[in-house]
Amino acid sequence: MEFNSKMGILQLLKSQFVLHLLMVYVFMASGIIVNLLQICTLPLWLVNKKLARKVNVRLGYCIMSQIVAVLEWWSATECTLYTDPESYPLYGNENAIVVLNHNFEIDFLCGWTFCDRFGVLGSSKVLAKKELAYVPVIGWMWYFLEIVFCKRKWEEDRQTVAESLQNLHDYPENFWFLLFCEGTRFTLKKHKLSMQVAESKGLPKLKYHLLPRTKGFWVTVQNLRGNAAAVYDSTLNFRNNEAPSLLGLLNGKKYHADLYVRRIPLDTIPEGEAECASWLHKLYQEKDSFQEHYAQTGKFPGPIKSPPRRPWSLIIWIFWFCLLLFPLFRVFAQLAHSGSVLTILTTVALCIAVSLVARWMIGQTEINRGSSYGNAKVSINNN
Numbered sequence: 001m002e003f004n005s006k007m008g009i010l011q012l013l014k015s016q017f018v019l020h021l022l023m024v025y026v027f028m029a030s031g032i033i034v035n036l037l038q039i040c041t042l043p044l045w046l047v048n049k050k051l052a053r054k055v056n057v058r059l060g061y062c063i064m065s066q067i068v069a070v071l072e073w074w075s076a077t078e079c080t081l082y083t084d085p086e087s088y089p090l091y092g093n094e095n096a097i098v099v100l101n102h103n104f105e106i107d108f109l110c111g112w113t114f115c116d117r118f119g120v121l122g123s124s125k126v127l128a129k130k131e132l133a134y135v136p137v138i139g140w141m142w143y144f145l146e147i148v149f150c151k152r153k154w155e156e157d158r159q160t161v162a163e164s165l166q167n168l169h170d171y172p173e174n175f176w177f178l179l180f181c182e183g184t185r186f187t188l189k190k191h192k193l194s195m196q197v198a199e200s201k202g203l204p205k206l207k208y209h210l211l212p213r214t215k216g217f218w219v220t221v222q223n224l225r226g227n228a229a230a231v232y233d234s235t236l237n238f239r240n241n242e243a244p245s246l247l248g249l250l251n252g253k254k255y256h257a258d259l260y261v262r263r264i265p266l267d268t269i270p271e272g273e274a275e276c277a278s279w280l281h282k283l284y285q286e287k288d289s290f291q292e293h294y295a296q297t298g299k300f301p302g303p304i305k306s307p308p309r310r311p312w313s314l315i316i317w318i319f320w321f322c323l324l325l326f327p328l329f330r331v332f333a334q335l336a337h338s339g340s341v342l343t344i345l346t347t348v349a350l351c352i353a354v355s356l357v358a359r360w361m362i363g364q365t366e367i368n369r370g371s372s373y374g375n376a377k378v379s380i381n382n383n
């Protein structure tokens with residue numbers, strides 16, 4: 001009874017808007033500080049690229065780990081890993097291409113959480129749409145972490161993506177390169193259209209996935225050969241049909257994520273474009289069957305071997321709070337003391353502006369604010 005009421009109070013506390021404002025302030029202020037420090041590493045790139053990259057990995061960690069801390073420590077979301085125990089020791093100790101389904105608003109964050117647990121968060125990479133490069137703090141940080149951006153226009157991407165991947169050959173830390181091969185988030189409309197494409201190509205229909213776009217996968221595999229050791233085929237779902245969101249996490253809502261990972265050595269993947277595309281289509285048919293199994297049983301096939309959450313994200317988060325809250329309260333105290341209406345109004349306007357920017361950033365993760373990519377019929381090439 002007493003425990004329940006304590007939990008209720010804690011939950012009520014976590015849903016307080018003023019606390020969210022403080023979290024947003026700490027995230028934005030620390031993010032800008034890190035972005036500025038990243039700019040300061042530019043001259044270092046010219047003299048010691050390896051060191052500059054290592055420094056940026058750690059700086060990036062200071063930003064990403066805060067959102068991981070929200071998931072792991074604030075909302076206490078449970079993340080369970082289903083995987084083969086023989087592959088487990090290799091995770092975090094080799095470079096890998098991660099292929100993940102794209103159905104959930106916090107799928108990228110679950111990815112980050114596992115990166116953190118295997119010690120590769122700062123060096124984690126993704127093939128991201130170009131628009132994300134302009135997201136304050138995160139997008140700017142990604143520039144220094146050598147994230148690969150695409151315009152989702154193959155004619156333009158084929159060269160730039162290949163070049164960015166080639167640059168990773170002398171990367172000094174183990175990294176995971178994430179690919180959402182579906183290219184956009186799952187919606188019923190996008191699913192219907194992509195299944196029409198599947199039908200016209202004579203491919204079996206998928207129930208839980210959009211038809212994967214194969215070109216990004218092929219170019220990634222080809223350009224990371226000899227660099228990445230394996231593809232981690234990863235299938236994510238949430239228990240009890242949970243529809244997790246970043247706002248839910250901020251409100252302290254606890255979710256239950258299940259991730260099924262299979263390690264596939266890279267040298268078993270065909271080299272030719274057509275063969276590689278067929279291989280990926282087959283992979284997505286298998287992923288679909290895993291999701292069907294999950295829908296029927298509430299579990300993925302395979303044993304559970306979950307890594308524990310690590311304390312570093314929480315420690316860094318507390319550090320930023322200690323560093324940044326004191327000056328904030330001092331400013332507020334001085335403002336109240338000064339009594340200047342103009343200064344107070346300017347400060348309030350600034351706070352509103354920062355919260356609007358943060359809300360827009362959160363909106364980037366929301367399915368109902370997604371772009372129309374995959375909504376329109378594109379000419380179909382049957383070759």
Ligand SMILES: CC/C=C\C/C=C\C/C=C\C/C=C\C/C=C\C/C=C\CCC(=O)SCCNC(=O)CCNC(=O)[C@H](O)C(C)(C)COP(=O)(O)OP(=O)(O)OC[C@H]1O[C@@H](n2cnc3c(N)ncnc32)[C@H](O)[C@@H]1OP(=O)(O)O
Nearest residue numbers: 108111124126128129152153154178183194213215216378
């Ligand atoms: C142990 C633990 C393991 C794992 C832990 C898990 C993860 C952790 C790892 C790392 C974490 C790191 C970072 C995460 C952080 C943040 C992530 C944030 C954001 C990223 C999200 C995105 O931005 S997703 C969007 C960008 N990415 C992609 O699009 C990738 C997939 N796309 C492609 O590969 C594309 O081919 C392309 C982008 C290279 C080119 O795009 P384009 O539009 O030009 O596509 P195509 O040329 O492929 O399209 C034409 C072909 O598609 C067919 N078609 C037409 N209409 C449709 C349709 N509606 N659906 C499907 N297919 C369609 C068309 O017929 C053409 O077919 P072809 O046969 O001719 O190819």
Ligand SMILES: CCCCCCCCCCCCCCCCCC(=O)OC[C@@H](O)COP(=O)(O)O
Nearest residue numbers: 023024027066184185361362364365370371373
């Ligand atoms: C610690 C406290 C944090 C306070 C809140 C701060 C805000 C944090 C905001 C994080 C923003 C992260 C941006 C990267 C997320 C990835 C987004 C994503 O997955 O994009 C969707 C695309 O795949 C598909 O896009 P469309 O095909 O719809 O086009």
